[in-house]
Amino acid sequence: MADRDVAGARETDRQEFLACLTQTERQVLALHYAEGLTAKEIAVVLKMTQTEILEIVQLLRNQAQRAMQKVGAQEFSQPTP
Numbered sequence: 598m599a600d601r602d603v604a605g606a607r608e609t610d611r612q613e614f615l616a617c618l619t620q621t622e623r624q625v626l627a628l629h630y631a632e633g634l635t636a637k638e639i640a641v642v643l644k645m646t647q648t649e650i651l652e653i654v655q656l657l658r659n660q661a662q663r664a665m666q667k668v669g670a671q672e673f674s675q676p677t678p
């Protein structure tokens with residue numbers, strides 16, 4: 598039962614994180630992580646520069662890391678020794 602509570606809380610946190618993103622940020626996430634496109638390929642699709650895409654990806658990684666730390670999920674951002 599506790600596992601379900603934790604899983605539900607994480608899903609809620611994920612949904613809240615995604616809801617705060619711009620449409621472009623969500624598109625970059627989907628194209629990069631779900632579709633496996635490179636920054637160069639995403640730039641072509643979204644008619645942006647590769648540098649802009651790389652900046653968005655880095656920004657999203659930083660935001661996700663801060664969000665996970667805020668909810669006490671640091672174990673996901675740090676490798677196990």
